[in-house]
Amino acid sequence: MDNLKGKSILLLSPKFFNYEIEIVNALKVAGASVVWIDERPSNTFFTKAIIRLNKNFLKRKIKNYYNSVLKQISDKQKHFDFIFIISPETLTPTILTSIKTQYLNAKVILYMWDSFKNKGALELLPLVDRAISFDKNDAQQYDLSFRALFYIDAYKKQSIAFRYDLLFTGTAHSDRYNFVKRLVAKIPELNVKLFFYLSSKKLFWAKKLSDKEFKSIKLSDISFIPLNHKTTADLVHRSKIILDINHPNQVGLTMRTLETLGAQKKLITTNSDIVNYDFYNENNFLLIDRENPVMPNTFINSEYVPTESELLIKYSIHGWVCDVFQLNL
Incomplete structure (x- = not known):
């Protein structure tokens, strides 16, 4: 191209x-x-x-x-x-x-x-x-x-053995931390990997003072050093299911959603708009309610249904460049 x-x-x-x-x-x-x-x-x-x-x-x-x-x-x-x-x-x-x-x-x-x-x-x-x-x-x-956003090449599907049943990595904003903690408590039988990030300790303490969602969060619960793409992609490749918690005031798909698509991993998400995308497959994507999340064993235990190659190309960073600049892929 x-x-x-x-x-x-x-x-x-x-x-x-x-x-x-x-x-x-x-x-x-x-x-x-x-x-x-x-x-x-x-x-x-x-x-x-x-x-x-x-x-x-x-x-x-x-x-x-x-x-x-x-x-x-x-x-x-x-x-x-x-x-x-x-x-x-x-x-x-x-x-x-x-x-x-x-x-x-x-x-x-x-x-x-x-x-x-x-x-x-x-x-x-x-x-x-x-x-x-x-x-x-x-x-x-x-x-x-x-x-929509895109996934970078590091997230293209790889054949790597699973280490985690469920993975969440992301910034600790809005109700994310507490929601994830409550959700994970319901599934003690799964091997879960969690990583919460904030850009600085100053921001953490500012949120502790101003945001009720941070009242119960400890400093040790948060990392102030971000994961690089190589490390994050490796975690995604070694996980069976990825958890995505979108910002309550946002309907656009997160970058993590598209990275999960590129890696061809199953996704659990709170973003209700996921069902309106051309790559949506109920076998691969589970929409959960923010107030009463339910994760059926049938979803957790079933295998990923491969996504069409045309859609994987479309949502790659190269497909994104083509759409933004109105080019032929």
Whole structure:
């Protein structure tokens, strides 16, 4: 696949568990040359917290940051075919207008892998040529294109012996921790592997003070060092069933859902929209109720039914690039 051969892309996205690196690599596989800019001026706990609270408090810092990095880029590169923006947190209409003025012939593409109510960015929509969301509700409400997330190559199916019956790895947000703990207590006969992550101890203590869901969570229950893709993929490959607990305010499928599909593992999820996807098979996907989760033994004990290769290609990162850039796979 080299449909982007000879094309140059300016990619702006926050750092997110190294997925930005995977996206850069996938774009290069498609033939493009890529320059990546971290969409945040800093990734310290303080900066992230202020951005989520109100990015206007960092208005000067954000402006100076973009002025600096864009000058460095413009000194080396005078042309881009695409400006590709992923779930921006600090980008303003003024800054984006300045970038567009600098690269007049570039097509601007926005992809949201978070819901607008969680990240904002609605103010950028009038300035982009193509806007895409992973959230069906957002896509319908704002008249955007829809495209689910993807799985990276590390999650392609491998023939490895099972070590775990059930696996959960993810960020400790909303009701996730307590829900998972209650669910696992109902199935003591299964060999379960759990991993909960937060980006810093400061965030943990802030949540302890402000979020009732964290009142019973101990510091030792949380890891502050994320798993890398190699380790996570190995855990997925060594597990029979993956557990996915989506954010209550989000209908878009999580990255874990697509990674489970790529690995061809069974999935238990709280996301009711799973039944509306073309890869859904009730033998492979179990929808559970957040208030009263039930896991039938028939689901746990049955084997995975292989997914069609066309669907596996579609939901790979390479299929995602093709959909976002409207290429032939």
